[in-house]
Amino acid sequence: MDVTAPSAPARRGTPEHASGIRLLDPDLLADPAGGYGRMREQGPVVRAWLTDDRPVWVITRYDDVRAGLRDPRFASSPAAVPGHTGEDPRKPLLDMLGLPDEVLKYFMVSALDTDPPDHTRLRGAVQGAFTHHRMQALRPRIRQVAAELLDALPAKQQDGTVDLIEEFAYPLAITVVCELVGVPASHRAPFVRWGDDILSMDPELLAASSPAVIDTVHELLDERRAAPADDLLTTLARAADERFRLSDVEQVAMVLNIVMAGYDNTAQLVANSIAALHAHPAQLRRLTDDPALLPDAVEEFVRWCGPDIMVRMRFAAEDIDFHGTRIGKGDAVQFILVSANRDPRRHPDPDGLDITRCTADKSDGHLGFGHGIHYCLGASLARRVCEVGLAELLARHPRLPLAVPACDLTRRVIPGAAPRLTTLPLELQRSTTPSGPPH
Template structure:
């Protein structure tokens, strides 16, 4: 939470990585946590079953639920905190396996590929609106980076078009971590989802929510009411917040690296690989959900005791010189070294991002079309004047003024 670390997470976590691979620190609510910063160690924490997401999974209940204390600090009442702290991201097998199976078919590579024409159509319409506002300046976050992914995920899940603008406001409130507005926003979201479930139950359609309702009604043991609400909440928020800021961050990266942008203009076949490198270099998610050691574990030269909390730091892992030659350099021709994405921007292991394929596709379509449509696209302010939100664990622009 230090201002220096929030202002420069790349440098700050990079110093931790080089001084000690595993270091004791404090979580946001003040509790003790081990920060794990090097690439190989981060992958271990994310994939090794000795590290669990739910503190209740630690034998003997030796772990303190740091999430519960954070919810209390944020003013979230107990009856609401379960929707944020007990969802699919916070569960372990077999519950995690059961919940993930219920929604994974929506995000298969084939299903995502079938969505591409729809993503392209939404992108084209948004760019038409941008063209009408030319020459600007316009806020690319508000007019383009957010509307695209929230439209796509809401169509997939089943959020009616008329309800989508308010999700943008609720999302802002949740990621602000402001106790004055977060609890009310969360309550409104939960109430809205319950209302939507009632509407979809009365008039089902071909969307994910209708499918979840059928599963719930036919076999309540597979999906509880609370789990259904939490799944919708998680999917909609995760399905647009991170992608929106990937698009925003990547736009800044390309506009401030004209050599890389020039490569893409000359060879559009580079776009898929470029998006992968951009996710490594300026991905919006720097920290993931806490893990807890289920048993004593030796990692990075220290012993992490059973029940102790562990924070895997994605941003330092993605810049680890042990894994990446010249990691500070943005290189859109960089290719993975044979291990999946070649970065941990989407996580790793059982909790690898469900929507990674969709996020990559949306990022590729959005950025490619934006650059092609507006060859004179430029930042409307000096890069040093861009307003980055002071949110722990994330890299997000408050706004992105550009001229088109």
């Protein structure tokens, strides 16, 4: 059996395909919370289309997503499906990026797309760098970086405004993540350029920037083999000879995943949190009145406006009866985080922003960082960067005066991700600290 072909497939031109939900539909990409929310209320599992000939089951409700992400019957790689043959269903999506063949192989060995025992081996090689204790120890450095960036804002202003995405959120995340990994400032430009090119989905740009970032990672790993340091690069450089036995390709892929996903998602969480407070002045006042609410507020930001709307695609390793729907062996399954996090079955007033939401039960109550064995490795780091970064920003600019109304902030649509804010213009001349809490 060719398990890449789902059971009872509908092909182009059939009534199901003609009227079916398209995951790359522009309206859905522009409003994933609303679009997947409507899908959630249609039923516990909905048939949709990823591409013209790639159907996928979409699971949207909180309890189902949480349980599914822990269910070993939903494999992360089609290779884990018994009897797998044929093309990897993920490859057509990667082909859309037009990545050169020598780069594409690094995308196919991600820990996010593997199952035990390979996943255990890959994650085990790096998880020691992301312990809660180590992340807490980074707080002073995060605070220092945030303070330095804020000190520099007046010199960066144009006509009294400065872009908090370009001058605060991204440089804060890039600096902290790269220092943790061990990427010196002199080597960060290729990563930033490559990240921008991936988001642009421009094959010509990626063809030029991809080899440069791969070469940079190889160079850094070679340097750590010759001169070890206290960083993640050294851990990975040693992993080839220790019990985890990472291959050269796996080492490079791990660096790319941690740096690229780490800084982009963290920066977007910071930016989205700022925009959320700008759109909800009562919540902003509550937070500035009581900064001790920041840890809870960050959890609510992850739930309400986290940068990930779904996890990587899963595949049914066997026939599964899911709420009366047969998901056939080899079928593609997409678990949706953004709809689970706004499921009224789990959260009262799910579309409202409430920075005290998790205070009562002292649990995060969301799936913004995923769940199960693929729970986001950098979740603790993202939390710390967002919490400390917002604390420093609000201490200096408690009114958070942006130059445009919340409804006029522009976002760029990225397939598979939440729409990315393009700018957050802070008005510095209206950012002086008031004598009392802002009301």
